[in-house]
Amino acid sequence: MLRLRQPYVKKRTWTPDEDHKLTAYIMRYGICNWNKMPKFAGLQRSGKSCRLRWMNYLRPNVRRGNFSREEEETIIHLQKKLGNRWSAIAARLPYRTDNDIKNYWNTRLKKRVLLDNNNSASATTKISSSVEENSCDADSSAALLNIPTTTDFPEPLTYGTAVSSSGCQCHQTVEIDNSYIMRETFVSSENYWEILSFLEQQLMTEGLDCEAVSPNSQLWHSHHELYYDPVDDFWANPLI
DNA sequence: AAGGCTCTCAACCGCTGTGCC
């Protein structure tokens, strides 16, 4: 299959204002249709771009910064076991995105593993076997390596009226103004308060995201018909 | 100080899977 590539694509870094609009929109109206969202949110972006930005950067339960030794070892182990299935690996590393893991692997871990393989085959085996000694599958390796689970974080207070949990995940459904639902999977308490504060500012500052579509408008109703299927949740079961 | 090189990460792309009509 021939892949046609644009000869030169100027990358557009997201501006704080764009981040602001996207976050405000999602926090208020949730996620329904990525393709239509940019228009409703007043963004000159593709739906894909918005989705990527949210998933990899803006989403509350995303941990950024250095990977711990345990996380590194988990990635090495899972990559060996699963291959370059980054989303599957990310599912076993709460708070890390597939893009982050992929980048980290490509820029650092891959080199290290190759180096280890070249220098000492036994050194690499040690890392893998130390995991496999205690765990015969990837599912349990996360627990083995002390990767935080939902219970490691204090349950955040809920904004709004309704909270529901399903199984072991902290999956929250929040109703605001009786007209729309915001949902978030577990959020670290630190990020949660940041987001909550931000959301409260948004709700209090009418017109701040004036280009976003009002939930009561005809336009909003037309596209929110499709909104919210609890089964369709990227984070429905992050530890599977 | 300046130019080139390397590394990291955010963002883009095309492809594939899934659900709906």
Add this chain to the structure above:
DNA sequence: TGGCACAGCGGTTGAGAGCCT
């Protein structure tokens, strides 16, 4: 069953920071 729309995935690459000469 086929076509379409959309979401998600993994590979790739541009931008920018930092390092080196």
